[in-house]
Amino acid sequence: MTYRGSIRPFANFNAKSDADFLGRAMKGMGTDEDAILMLLAARSNDQRQQIKAAFKKACGKDLVSELKSELGGLFESLIVALMTPPISYDASQLHKAIKGAGTNDDVLIEILASRTGAQIKGIIKVYKKEFGGKLEKDICGDTSGHYQKLLVILLQGSREEEVDESKIEKDAKDLFAAGEGRFGTDEEKFITILGNRSPEHLRKVFDVYKKLCGSDIEDSIKGETAGNLENLLLAVVKCVRSVPEYFAEGLYKSMRRAGTDDDALMRIMVSRSEVDMLDIRDSFKKMYGASLYTTIQEDTSGDYQRALLYLCGGND
Template identity: 75%
Template sequence: LANQGSVKDFVNFNAKQDAELLHKAMKGIGTYEDTILMLLTSRSNNQRQEIKVEYKKAHGKDLVSALKSELGGLFETLVVALMMPPISYDASQLHKALKGVGTDDDVLIEILASRTCAQIKDIIKVYKKECGGKLEKDITGDTSGNFQKLLIMLLQVNEERRRDKRDTELIAAGKGKVGTDEDKFINILGNRSHEHLRLVFDTYKKVSGNDIEDSIEGATTGNLENLMLAVVKCAKSVPAYFAESLYRSMRRAGTDDQTLMRIMVSRGETDMLDIRAYFKKMYGASLYTTIQVQWASLSSIHSGTIG
């Protein structure tokens, strides 16, 4: 698959030179935040990891620790996120969602519904190594009921999610009513490939006359409803799901900075170009301009390619 991210490798990259530019930006009175932001957002994640290595060689200390000591607030959170490898970032976000005060269900839903089987396998490994616990155990300890059941199913990716032609028969037998057999719908959503689910949703519409999303909204509530809807939307189109999530994060009373930042950072090298196209199509506005209005600092991420 071609990279549909807006962040690409920087041409004429020189990790040693970049490490020195960052060092100079942090030295002396005041910190040149614009320099730091422009440099980091115009390098790919792999290149940022190389800069970290060169910085440690030259200055004997960790670049992220140095940046943290100079920065603060949302800007610090953003820079630290940009400096993490993508899988480590996902694992850290899940850990924070589970280990903070209460559980941030929205983060669990967003990451587990949207990542590929291969990514989830890697997240589980990195979570154990870097967060010191088992992801499944932590989710089980912090969630309950069918919400927990579907989350755990999404973690079970030892094999590619399978297809089962009986799914369409099951839906026809239930006359397409989610509420009549929630367990069966959860089993289908948690154990099937996106390609197969799209066929199931088509059959569902023919049998019931409704979109699956409308039926889920009518039959379930709360975090289970949100998780089921996220799985359905990601099966149909992951970039469209993120375009909607970005729009919602900016529609709330006061921007949901954490969600906005998490999506921009995590999708920057995968499908941001597709997300921006869906955003324009769905909301008739440029994603770049919309973010610029909401938060000037974040809008410079991928500024050349979002607009």
């Protein structure tokens, strides 16, 4: 597979000289935000962790705490996010979503619908280590009903791997019978099929479903469910169809509404920068006829904007 992230490991990497460089950028009067940005945006997350260790060894101080005391606002939040290992970042975003005032369901939905089984298992471990609680228990304390059930299924991180040819037709018919084909909706069926089958299997099911029903599965979900359950089912379907398209839509929504949703914008740009940002950029251009780069330029400003443009990896 070709690498589709916008941030790559820096070729002639030297953690110690990078740590010294950052120390100098934060010394004396005023902070050289430019220097900090240029350096950290040009390193992979793994390299940033090595810089953090080298900084502690050289100065006896925590690099992230130092950066926090020197920077401010959205730029600070973004730099701190870049300094966090990806799995810890996901875990902390989930913790914030659950433990804050009210539940941020958008974050729960985005992370649990889009991460791989292995990533979810990693998140659960890190969550326990860093926050001392069980992620499943915390999520169950904040959610209910069919929505909660599907979140718990996704938390198992154990989707089937294979396409089961013998089940494709049956799954499509079951979904039809559970929604369009009856009065009221059998949510259990939707949850079981969409939560457990492999993405490749589900793509085939959706094709058969369209032939059966004459409309897309998304239309049925919108017609048959509401609220958080609807949003979660739609996110699962979108990620099955195309994870980059799902995130392109997320980025578009974060910027093209009244006021920018900086939390969502930052979360997606940081968490996908070493995964599939180039594909997200392509999808964004295809879906909205505008480049992600210029959209970010129009919606943000200052050092924060420049950091996001770095993560975008160039203007297409």
